[in-house]
Amino acid sequence: MKRYLFILTVLVSVMLFSCRQTIQVEENSQWRGENRDGVYNDSGLLKVWPTDGPQLLWSYEGIGDGYTSVAVANGKVYVTGKSDDDDLVLFVLDTYGQLLNRKIVGKEWNGGFPGTRCSVLAHEGKLYIGNSLGQLFCLDESTLNEIWKKDGINDFDGRNIMFGVTENPLIAGDKIFMTPGGVNNNMVALNKNTGELIWSSAGTGTLSTYCSPLFIGDQSVPMVVTYMAAEQQELGPGGPWPGGAGRPEPESGGPEVPGQGQVPAARPMQENKLVAFNANTGEMIWSHVQPSGNTINPNTPIYSDGLIFSSTGYGGGSWLIRLIDGGKAVEQVWHNPADNQHHGTVKIGDYVYTTAQNNRGFHCIDWKTGETKYRETNHAQGAIIYADGMLYCYDDRGGVSLIRPNPEKFDLVSKFNVTLGTQEHWAHPVIHQGVLYIRHGDALMAYNVK
Numbered sequence: 001m002k003r004y005l006f007i008l009t010v011l012v013s014v015m016l017f018s019c020r021q022t023i024q025v026e027e028n029s030q031w032r033g034e035n036r037d038g039v040y041n042d043s044g045l046l047k048v049w050p051t052d053g054p055q056l057l058w059s060y061e062g063i064g065d066g067y068t069s070v071a072v073a074n075g076k077v078y079v080t081g082k083s084d085d086d087d088l089v090l091f092v093l094d095t096y097g098q099l100l101n102r103k104i105v106g107k108e109w110n111g112g113f114p115g116t117r118c119s120v121l122a123h124e125g126k127l128y129i130g131n132s133l134g135q136l137f138c139l140d141e142s143t144l145n146e147i148w149k150k151d152g153i154n155d156f157d158g159r160n161i162m163f164g165v166t167e168n169p170l171i172a173g174d175k176i177f178m179t180p181g182g183v184n185n186n187m188v189a190l191n192k193n194t195g196e197l198i199w200s201s202a203g204t205g206t207l208s209t210y211c212s213p214l215f216i217g218d219q220s221v222p223m224v225v226t227y228m229a230a231e232q233q234e235l236g237p238g239g240p241w242p243g244g245a246g247r248p249e250p251e252s253g254g255p256e257v258p259g260q261g262q263v264p265a266a267r268p269m270q271e272n273k274l275v276a277f278n279a280n281t282g283e284m285i286w287s288h289v290q291p292s293g294n295t296i297n298p299n300t301p302i303y304s305d306g307l308i309f310s311s312t313g314y315g316g317g318s319w320l321i322r323l324i325d326g327g328k329a330v331e332q333v334w335h336n337p338a339d340n341q342h343h344g345t346v347k348i349g350d351y352v353y354t355t356a357q358n359n360r361g362f363h364c365i366d367w368k369t370g371e372t373k374y375r376e377t378n379h380a381q382g383a384i385i386y387a388d389g390m391l392y393c394y395d396d397r398g399g400v401s402l403i404r405p406n407p408e409k410f411d412l413v414s415k416f417n418v419t420l421g422t423q424e425h426w427a428h429p430v431i432h433q434g435v436l437y438i439r440h441g442d443a444l445m446a447y448n449v450k
Contacts, residue, residue: 029071029078029122031168031212032385032428037302038346040387040431045449047390049402053416055448057435058097063444064089065115065423066108070439072432073122074141076100079444080116080129082108088116088131090144095435097446103144105129105137109164115423115441117166123192128176132164136178138195148195152180156188156200161207161229166298168212170224172279174198177224181208186228186284187277201282204228204275210298210342215279216308219327222279225308227297228287230270270295274310274321276330286330292316298342302352307333309367313341313357320370334370338363343383344428346391348405353391355381362393364407376410383428394418394429394438420445 032038046054064081071078077093088108092101108116109132118130126147127139134152139145152158152165158180170177176192186203190196206229213226269291276285290297293314302309308330311318318340320333338356345354351373352365362379365372382395390413391403398418404411418425421440430437434450 026124027073027122028124029073029120031069031119031121031170032300032344035303036170036212036214036300038344038385040385042387042431042434045388045390045431045434046402047413049414049416049449053400053414053447054436057446057448059420059443059445060091060093060097060099061420061443063091063439063442065441066117066439067113067424067426068116068119068439069428070430070437070444071120071122072430072437077437077444077446078120078122078127079439080105080118080120081442082110082115086110088129090120090127090129090139092144093444095433095446101144103139105139105146106131106135106149107133109133112163113424117164119168121169121171123171126192128169128171128192130165130167130169130178132160132166134158134160134165134180136169136176136190138192147193150178150190150195152178152188156180156185157182158185159207161210161295163210163296165208166210166212167208168300170213170215172215172217172222172224175279177213179208179211179213179226179228181206181229187224187226187282189279189282199282201277201284203277203284204231204273204287206231207295209272209295212298212300214301214303216276216303216323216327217279219306219323221285221327223276223285223327224279225274225276225301225303227290227310227312228273228275229295229297230272269293269315272297272312272316274301274308274319276327285328288319288321288330288332290316290319292339296342299340299344302345302347304347304367307367309345309347309352311338311340311345311354313339315339315358317359318345318352318354318365318370320367336365336370336372338365338372338375341381342426343381343396344385346384346386348386348391351405351407353384353403353405355379355384355393355395357381362403362410364410366407373407374410379410379412382425385429385431387431392429392431392436394425394427396425398425398440400429400436400438418445
């Protein structure tokens with residue numbers, strides 16, 4: 001009997017180990033959570049932090065310039081940075097912060113705000129990495145060997161933009177999507193395993209606009225939704241501005257804002273568009289004009305029950321539109337002046353939590369009506385995510401706040417300041433298995449929030 005129990009115990013242990021191994025191999029990552037909406041599924045997280053913040057488990061400095069978030073999958077942490085030689089470098093760490101591997105993937109942006117822009121996507125044993133030069137790389141997750149590469153500018157007559165292409169890869173089914181922003185190849189779908197072209201769409205024929213697209217699959221037509229730049233924007237030989245003038249000088253004459261100095265004066269409104277492409281064919285299904293004072297529209301839209309929320313900075317604001325006729329058309333439900341620049345927004349229940357650029361502060365908006373429930377003007381703009389009943393905001397002044405979602409008042413619970421790193425505080429935070437990952441330029445930090 002004892003021998004039987006011993007053999008049974010060994011067999012069960014082997015089976016459990018095999019299951020764990022299978023699950024680990026199949027773990028994928030995703031930009032801003034499973035549904036790209038800033039919601040993470042972790043549980044058992046702290047509801048209050050110590051006075052000086054949650055425990056810093058480890059930090060890793062030396063990843064180079066960049067604004068990309070981390071990808072965590074299969075016991076590894078992936079992050080990219082730009083070297084002094086303008087190389088796009090992939091760093092592979094374990095979940096204890098130890099460097100496992102380092103690989104030069106390609107070249108990276110050395111213009112305005114130099115550094116990496118496109119977070120790694122780990123998916124079914126492969127790593128997908130974009131760069132600001134419009135290239136997309138597919139690597140083997142185990143060996144880091146290149147499987148295929150596509151160049152959105154040279155392969156598809158795409159056009160780069162003022163601060164470099166910024167698009168976190170999106171996969172749906174067997175397709176991975178790119179937005180070259182070309183006249184004839186506005187968006188393309190590639191086979192995720194081979195890189196072969198599945199379809200190309202002329203779309204709006206305008207430039208891409210820093211947006212990471214969203215897949216919606218519950219309508220009569222499966223669709224990919226993203227922002228495209230205003231039609232009047234032209235690409236001259238020196239840059240994405242009429243006449244090839246390159247990057248314009250910052251405008252002056254705006255008001256003084258405490259702690260911010262003089263903000264830019266009002267800009268002419270650009271008729272940017274939120275656009276839907278048929279995910280199977282590339283046909284442009286609909287577009288919705290969403291004006292702002294710039295062609296910078298980085299926020300991934302949020303989808304819920306036939307409604308799409310989107311937001312853009314520079315005085316644009318926030319929109320809620322409704323899909324009608326099975327998703328073949330849209331109608332506007334409301335517009336709100338809260339203009340989130342590039343930090344993302346979270347929907348919890350019937351409320352949206354966001355920060356704004358011109359209309360500065362932390363905002364709570366009624367999802368159904370568009371009414372602003374409150375605006376906390378003392379809170380800086382920043383990237384917001386959600387997990388286990390709490391909001392996390394990493395603001396552009398280096399503060400990390402733990403906020404209780406409350407439609408009646410701004411409910412700040414805890415806060416600490418990031419002291420390591422370089423450059424702007426713009427990378428979106430990530431939560432995975434009880435760890436909060438914060439990237440600040442050259443440094444990556446891992447905090448215990450379990």
